[in-house]
Amino acid sequence: MAFDQDAVRRTAHLARLALPQEEVPAVASQLEKIMSLVEELSAIPTEGVLPMAHPLDLEQPLRPDQVSNQDERQRLMANAPAAEHGLFLVPKVIE
Amino acid sequence: MDWEVVIGLEVHAQLNTATKIFCGCPTTFGAEPNSHTCPVCLAMPGALPVLNGAAVDKAIALSLAIGAELNRHSVFARKNYFYPDLPKGYQISQYELPVVGKGQLTVQMADGSEKIIGVTRAHLEEDAGKSLHEAFVGQTGIDLNRAGTPLLEIVSEPDMRSSAEAVAYLKKLHALVRYLEICDGNMQEGSFRCDANVSLRRPGAPFGTRAEIKNLNSFRFLEKAIEYEILRQKDILESGGSIVQETRLYDANRDETRSMRSKEEANDYRYFPDPDLLPLVLDEARIEKVRQSLPELPDAKRERFMQAYQLSAYDAAVLTAGRDLADYYESVADGVEGKLVANWVMGDLLGALNKAGIEIQDCPVSAEKLRLLVQRIEDKTISGKIAKEIFEEIFHQGGEIDAIIDSRGLRQITDASAIAAMVDEIIAANPQQVAGFRAGKDKLLGFFVGQVMKASQGKANPDQVNTLLLERLQKPE
Numbered sequence: 001m002a003f004d005q006d007a008v009r010r011t012a013h014l015a016r017l018a019l020p021q022e023e024v025p026a027v028a029s030q031l032e033k034i035m036s037l038v039e040e041l042s043a044i045p046t047e048g049v050l051p052m053a054h055p056l057d058l059e060q061p062l063r064p065d066q067v068s069n070q071d072e073r074q075r076l077m078a079n080a081p082a083a084e085h086g087l088f089l090v091p092k093v094i095e
Numbered sequence: 096m097d098w099e100v101v102i103g104l105e106v107h108a109q110l111n112t113a114t115k116i117f118c119g120c121p122t123t124f125g126a127e128p129n130s131h132t133c134p135v136c137l138a139m140p141g142a143l144p145v146l147n148g149a150a151v152d153k154a155i156a157l158s159l160a161i162g163a164e165l166n167r168h169s170v171f172a173r174k175n176y177f178y179p180d181l182p183k184g185y186q187i188s189q190y191e192l193p194v195v196g197k198g199q200l201t202v203q204m205a206d207g208s209e210k211i212i213g214v215t216r217a218h219l220e221e222d223a224g225k226s227l228h229e230a231f232v233g234q235t236g237i238d239l240n241r242a243g244t245p246l247l248e249i250v251s252e253p254d255m256r257s258s259a260e261a262v263a264y265l266k267k268l269h270a271l272v273r274y275l276e277i278c279d280g281n282m283q284e285g286s287f288r289c290d291a292n293v294s295l296r297r298p299g300a301p302f303g304t305r306a307e308i309k310n311l312n313s314f315r316f317l318e319k320a321i322e323y324e325i326l327r328q329k330d331i332l333e334s335g336g337s338i339v340q341e342t343r344l345y346d347a348n349r350d351e352t353r354s355m356r357s358k359e360e361a362n363d364y365r366y367f368p369d370p371d372l373l374p375l376v377l378d379e380a381r382i383e384k385v386r387q388s389l390p391e392l393p394d395a396k397r398e399r400f401m402q403a404y405q406l407s408a409y410d411a412a413v414l415t416a417g418r419d420l421a422d423y424y425e426s427v428a429d430g431v432e433g434k435l436v437a438n439w440v441m442g443d444l445l446g447a448l449n450k451a452g453i454e455i456q457d458c459p460v461s462a463e464k465l466r467l468l469v470q471r472i473e474d475k476t477i478s479g480k481i482a483k484e485i486f487e488e489i490f491h492q493g494g495e496i497d498a499i500i501d502s503r504g505l506r507q508i509t510d511a512s513a514i515a516a517m518v519d520e521i522i523a524a525n526p527q528q529v530a531g532f533r534a535g536k537d538k539l540l541g542f543f544v545g546q547v548m549k550a551s552q553g554k555a556n557p558d559q560v561n562t563l564l565l566e567r568l569q570k571p572e
Contacts, residue, residue: 014175014363014365016177051191053170053192053368053374054368054370054372054373054374056373058373059373059374059375059376060146060171060372060373060374060375060376061145061146061373062145062146062147062148062151063114063119063145063146063147063148064148064149065112065113065114065147065148065149065150066113066114066119067113067114067119067120067121068114068119069118069119069120069121069131069133071127071130071131072132072133073127073129073130073132076129076132076133076134076137076139077129082234084231084236085128085230085236086127086128086129086130086238087128087129087227087230087236087237087238088129088179088236088237088239089231089234089235089236089237090179090234090235090237091233091234091235092228092233092234092235093178093179093226093228093235
């Protein structure tokens, strides 16, 4: 499986990682190795085996639809880098 | 050769649970910003989601109502993208194994024909928060009250071939979620939103490249956006160009769609099963419990209205299009003639509501009052004409029907001698018309009825007027 430099740059961008250009070749070869390791798994016969969504053989428990959380805005927003009028503030986003 | 439009709709219905889908925060609209948040919906490290059972039950209800496959085993997945109103950096959704599989909706078109529209799937997911771009200079305010509100995304097959079919499907689905009481259907507040995938092709050819139109928050905008998109794509294709697969935004002010962003990169959501959530397994007891609690659905109600109230298919369809209207009609029709009530509800009432821009649930005339008004026509206290005047008054100013009838002397005149006196007067005053009628101009009866009604200020009982007039006019002099 080819994990070339373009793929590294694209993946880094999608993950919003600031990856310096000089590190791209090294990361590409490291990822290439990881991918080929994972690739070995495809040698295992999986025909007729259902995809596993979770390693635990358990079912999702359900919660009753009752309000259990109080307004704790003050405390929850205490570590926000910027907030005003109860809103989190982030750099301007324009669609 | 002409073009055929191919339309598929993705509808996001906010489920009207009391709490969010993965935490116990309230979902009520209009609270102080961020006052309905907790470590789970704010994506604090280590916080874990726990699925809301009511959201699951509402998905089951929709599935049963559209005869869809209900997946006993479904899986939550992470849809990864970055936007400030999505604090985790991913949306919890369902991808390969949604809770609801293939189903269908039958829609009624204006010409009376029916069409079956396939539903591909419906899956549970969480809503994002809200970004406020206007309030701050150079910054965006984020309110995460809506983050984590349960959504059911209902995806149709590309089965619709006109904007009218798309609107009919959306209306049917809208009525259905309101009947099921799984979503409040408020399109202005965004509780029921729609994206449309639109493409053109030559009839019989493979599907063309589609554009996805976002931000359609009314039936009218859906129709107009599709109509615009058909013209736009047709222009491009006929001038030899090709359609770019992209997301477009409908701008209602300019009545046009415009490109939002290339979908190519944004589409790379890198879905994978969410390790924080176990597979959702539905047991038969839970499904059966939801089935037992299902209300009467629109199609069944329409049939019953036709039987129980002797209504035409058309009348029954109009009256059952929404649950609130159907309930209102049934309250009015309790003990009075169904067809007469249907005429009142569909004519005067819907007309007045439409004119005033009011929804049926906010109707100023209660069902009890309208029933009393119809009863006063039935028991001949007032004429239909007077009833219309009283209706106008109570719709706009309120008031009690019997009090209005008494204080203004609107009671119908049923005293035969009083009516006879008026009839004689009119006959005496119009010798020419009398001669005409006796010479065979039957249509002149209408003239006489009108004159007597006018003389009585609309209060004479029309049946008695008719009978007495005929008696007098047919009697030789």
